[in-house]
Amino acid sequence: MPDRRMVFYVSDGTGITAETIGHSLLTQFNGVEFSTRRIAFVDSHERVDQVIAEIKAAGERTGKRPIVVNTIVEPVLNARLFECGALMLDVFEPFIQPLEQELGVKRSHRIGHAHGLVDPVAYERRISATNYALSHDDGIDLDYHEADVILVGVSRSGKTPTCLYLALHYGVKAANYPLTPEDLERRELPVRLRPYRSKLFGLTISPERLRQIRTERRPNSRYADLETCRAEVAAAEAILRHEGIPTLSTTHSSIEEIAGKVLERLGLERVMF
Amino acid sequence: MPDRRMVFYVSDGTGITAETIGHSLLTQFNGVEFSTRRIAFVDSHERVDQVIAEIKAAGERTGKRPIVVNTIVEPVLNARLFECGALMLDVFEPFIQPLEQELGVKRSHRIGHAHGLVDPVAYERRISATNYALSHDDGIDLDYHEADVILVGVSRSGKTPTCLYLALHYGVKAANYPLTPEDLERRELPVRLRPYRSKLFGLTISPERLRQIRTERRPNSRYADLETCRAEVAAAEAILRHEGIPTLSTTHSSIEEIAGKVLERLGLERVMF
Structure with missing residues (x-):
């Protein structure tokens, strides 16, 4: 060029x-x-x-x-x-x-x-938020007492990168919980999330975009199949809507934009590092 | 205020x-x-x-x-x-x-x-680099064929946040390998890192700052003890110097600055997302 x-x-x-x-x-x-x-x-x-x-x-x-x-x-x-x-x-x-x-x-x-200015307090907050995001990624640790926010959505809706971005840039402790096929079948908010209702934030995505992302991971799998994506997204959206959980579509959003909107909606007043 | x-x-x-x-x-x-x-x-x-x-x-x-x-x-x-x-x-x-x-x-x-502009190719690169950083964090997966860079240093020298930052912002596949007390005792580059010499980048840190960071994690432990920090840092620096691996001190550097210097030194020409 x-x-x-x-x-x-x-x-x-x-x-x-x-x-x-x-x-x-x-x-x-x-x-x-x-x-x-x-x-x-x-x-x-x-x-x-x-x-x-x-x-x-x-x-x-x-x-x-x-x-x-x-x-x-x-x-x-x-x-x-x-x-x-x-x-x-x-x-x-x-x-x-x-x-x-x-x-x-x-x-x-x-x-x-x-x-380049190193403020040890700010550094510690970023690092500890990053560790939090890592240990509370993908439903690994389900104790959400310390969480500032818990992102909920189907697999590959953008939860992990958003959590890491929130941690690295804003020192926000962000956990994420993937709605499993079992959760989606039950058509209700998983019991373990109920105590933390006020911290929940939903991420959704168009089934077509989800298929594209999942295909990159597991081509030709049932997981990446358009029908699977459609059914999962519909069930997840129904749960989020029924529970009145604030929800954002990640289909046309960058990680920065999703993170910005999560902070905005939850009133998490944070200064960027 | x-x-x-x-x-x-x-x-x-x-x-x-x-x-x-x-x-x-x-x-x-x-x-x-x-x-x-x-x-x-x-x-x-x-x-x-x-x-x-x-x-x-x-x-x-x-x-x-x-x-x-x-x-x-x-x-x-x-x-x-x-x-x-x-x-x-x-x-x-x-x-x-x-x-x-x-x-x-x-x-x-x-x-x-x-x-806010979503470029699916760029998104995919960021996400796949983030997944790479997560699966190659802290020596979890030691197959570094795909790595753009491998950060090497003692525990808590800043490797993980730097890898995640490089992935999220530059789509760089960054792995990290923690020099364990056993590696440090042997006083030589771990055998499994040798095939990837050209991808290695060392992170070091002052023993005092390391003690401060480790104390936040495990107060009053041998791990956070100043003598332990001194011995580990000295041994790590000796290995890095002996092997001629480019090395940066993270003591007074922010995550942004470390990431920038890693890109600069390795000639990884990447545009920020």
């Missing part, structure tokens, strides 16, 4: 902020094809030299001026990056001056603080 | 972009105490009304003008948010016009695309 527009996310830290805002900006331009590259930890003159050379070379190779999303905090290195001749989107620049004026404080230029 | 400056991350999508850039900006202002709140899925006039009322109330309660980091894409709702009277940091605004000019294309105003 030699004629795609090259976009570089350049940072003196992890590059997560540059990539996040860059990705958000690019998705607003339909029909333009981009090729992206994250260059992290650009924290010395040598590294800036390399990056400038790489960006210039990309411009020559593609015949299109590259775009740089720049979150370098160190002012000298930040300024030097402009030598590369790309369209430079300097992410923090427009916001620093209004913030300085509002707060009456000058910014400090410490590098890579956003995702 | 009634006198902290309130910061609102307001979005018509998940709010992840607003929170990410907002957090990066705030960490550049040392000594100012902030209280942050993410308000996601603000996609109707009713929601905007609620949010404006909440921001105004926060300003009155704290006696300090709130700060809003605004990533609402829909132009009418975005403009309405300015009625709240806060310092408004409109995240996309400074970058859209230069991009439109460079690309010769007008932006579209589709909402919540950045983290």
Whole structure:
């Protein structure tokens, strides 16, 4: 793809902020094809030299001026990056001056603080939530006293990745319980979940999408059969609806979006790490 | 904390972009105490009304003008948010016009695309990498043929959360192998890891920090004892050094930073999902 527009996310830290805002900006331009590259930890003159050379070379190779999303905090290195001749989107620049004026404080230029600052309390919360998600995944441990939320749904409806995301990013203790064929046959909420009703959140999914996901796991199995998927989803939705459990379809949602909606619906006020 | 400056991350999508850039900006202002709140899925006039009322109330309660980091894409709702009277940091605004000019294309105003777009191939890659991390965690499954990377280190050096982060965010298949007291006594790379030398990446940690983390798990145990931590870390570092395995200290690093450095060092060129 030699004629795609090259976009570089350049940072003196992890590059997560540059990539996040860059990705958000690019998705607003339909029909333009981009090729992206994250260059992290650009924290010395040598590294800036390399990056400038790489960006210039990309411009020559593609015949299109590259775009740089720049979150370098160190002012000298930040300024030097402009030598590369790309369209430079300097992410923090427009916001620093209004913030300085509002707060009456000058910014400090410490590098890579956003995702590199280790707060031992926050770290412990993330790790302990991650361990919780691992030990309460897929109905392994059914003691949900400590859970902030319990995701309920059929197998492969998106419960495990959502739990891990909630743990890693928000320090939320998220368990998940898979509705088994036996649970679904009984057409009622499993007895062991009843004491935790207020923590339950349902995930559902279209039978077609479920079939697609299950086929990746076990091709040509009864488990992945469209009829099985239809019957399981219908039974699960009936239980969730009857019990009035807040439920979200994961069919067209990313993990980030599902996690965001779970927090929102349950009123779990958490700051992202 | 009634006198902290309130910061609102307001979005018509998940709010992840607003929170990410907002957090990066705030960490550049040392000594100012902030209280942050993410308000996601603000996609109707009713929601905007609620949010404006909440921001105004926060300003009155704290006696300090709130700060809003605004990533609402829909132009009418975005403009309405300015009625709240806060310092408004409109995240996309400074970058859209230069991009439109460079690309010769007008932006579209589709909402919540950045983290809400479901690409089934990308989803499958994230999920299958997550399953891989779960089944190859902590030496459970020792067949590393499919691994992109294998993290090696003593127990509680940060391997599991890093593997899960790499899987969820980058679709990287990351396994982890804990160096057991037996491995450490032998003072050499475990035989089963040798065929995969090029995929190995070491995580180390200061004995003091390790003691702190292990104490959270098993207080007053031999496992958490400072002498045990010292001996294990020294032996692990000796093996990693002797074998020339790239190694990173996790003592002062966040999960994001460790993951970023692993990708960087192994030349795993991956785009964040």
